[in-house]
Amino acid sequence: MKILPKLALAAALATGMGSVVLTAPVSAQKKKEEAGGLKLSPEALKAAQAAQPVLQQKNYAAAEPLIAAVEAAAKTEDDKYIAAALRYELESGKLFAAQQANPNAPIDEATLAKPLDALIASPSTPAADKPRYVYRRGALAFNGKQYPIALKYFEQAKQLGYNDPNLPMLIVKTKMEMGDVAGANADLAAAIDQMNASGQKAPEDYYKYAIGRANKAKMVPETLGWMRKWVSAYPTAQNWRNVLVIYGLQQGSLATLDKNQKLDLFRLMRASKSLADQNDYMEYAQYATDKGLPAEAATVLKEGMATGKIPSGNATAKAMLAAAEAKNKQEGSLAPTEARAKSAGDGKLAALTGEAYYGQGNYAKAAELYRLALQKGGVDANEVNTRLGIALAAQGDKAGAKAAFDAVQGSPRAELAGFWKTYLDTQA
Incomplete structure (x- = not known):
């Protein structure tokens, strides 16, 4: 041998x-x-x-x-x-x-x-x-x-x-192809956690892949969870817009939202600076107008014009702004309405007054009236808590906002509150 x-x-x-x-x-x-x-x-x-x-x-x-x-x-x-x-x-x-x-x-x-x-x-x-x-x-x-x-x-x-470095993702993709979406998601989450713990940020494509496959499998809670992880890891304005549009604004969205819920979704788009074009600003303004919030509609339209996202020659937007400002001037002070809300037998008027104060940018008063509405009762507590959280977030009170969002229960309000909490977590 x-x-x-x-x-x-x-x-x-x-x-x-x-x-x-x-x-x-x-x-x-x-x-x-x-x-x-x-x-x-x-x-x-x-x-x-x-x-x-x-x-x-x-x-x-x-x-x-x-x-x-x-x-x-x-x-x-x-x-x-x-x-x-x-x-x-x-x-x-x-x-x-x-x-x-x-x-x-x-x-x-x-x-x-x-x-x-x-x-x-x-x-x-x-x-x-x-x-x-x-x-x-x-x-x-x-x-x-x-x-x-x-x-x-x-x-x-x-x-x-x-x-x-390709091995963990190959295991995930193999399980996905075999139909084991839950197992693949668990492996991918573990791989991302391990990478992040080692100081190596997981690639953005990992999150996009998980969202796409979970959505294809019609696993809504998993899709929402991955969407929140994505914008938490990569909180760009474009990513926020993509997530929120997929969640509740596009045809065939993950959630079917009514006008009140869409209004709060647009408020999150505004907070995350993800209103992208004139259509976003004008749709948001229309929801505010329909809700009887001319001050908020006017503020949103002015922001869109100031950033150039609403072109200066947009006659429809100008007409909407003029009507909103006229309506706001006509309504005048909220003090008399606030007094009636405080003496009312339930919290319905207090909730509406809180909305009006929020629309004016008076977030402290808005929070006060939302709390009064919850105290008096007779209102949709999940909706009011969502808006209390939004008002507190606008004041920079993260802890108070999260507590309010934590009190929100039931779909789709709890999901919407979850996106707001994710947004707060991404803020310095």
Whole structure:
């Protein structure tokens, strides 16, 4: 038997065989090499020595029969290991060359399965190399849409300590493709938590992927949870707008909101600076007008004009602003209404007066009247608590706002309050 050092094979497109010289050692080194080396039969060694330089030159056509000869000569486990390693490098090299020649052509990786299986099963494969082979076999199965097989290998690679950064997401995607959305979501949440704990912020695409798959599976609570995580991690104005529109403003939205609820959603868009264009500002102003809040409608329209998002030539917006200002002037002071609300037998007038004060930007008075409405009763407590939280948030009272939002129960108000709490958590 002849002996040569064990090979440390790479598990990408090439194995690294080209860097190892297959030569028979001199007798003086024999005992040292026998301690940790491979023992090849003379026939297998001779065939491998003929195949390796041809493979190293990337002459794959000429290497094919030479590697077949190695496979035919293989008798021992070590022989079979070398044969599988050479076959894997040959097939990988052929695929890489084909891809380089025509990047758009489909790639059939099926030829890699047999040598990879042999390398994984071989007792001669170095322990340090096996995790990479297992991972590569999982990727092969994933690309071939053999998801149960892919999951088996990916989880085995993880158990073996393989730390490729793509592995956690591949496990998630494999479970998703198998229909295990809940399991995939749990794995993805754990991966994100681990990345964030290590100081490496999880990519934004992770959140988008989870939202898309949960939404496709019609898992509304999970979709909402991922949307909140997304804007918590990446609280840009564009992301806030996307989330809130998907939640309650677009056709086929996750929640069916009435006008009162949409008004509070637009208030969150305004707070998060995610009102994007004239349509957003004018729709918000219309909801405020319909609710009898001309001061709020006027404020929103003026903001849209000041930022340029409502073009200066928008005649409809100008007419809406003029009507809102006239109505606000006509209504005058809220003091008499506030006095009647305080003496009323229930909290309905107090809630309406709180709304009017909020529309005027008097958030302290609004909060006072909302609390009075809750105390007197006879009102929708979930709606009033939502608006109490909004008023307190506008004053910068995060703790008070969160307490009010925590008191909101039932869909869709609790979900809306949840988005407000997420917004507060993103504020410095």
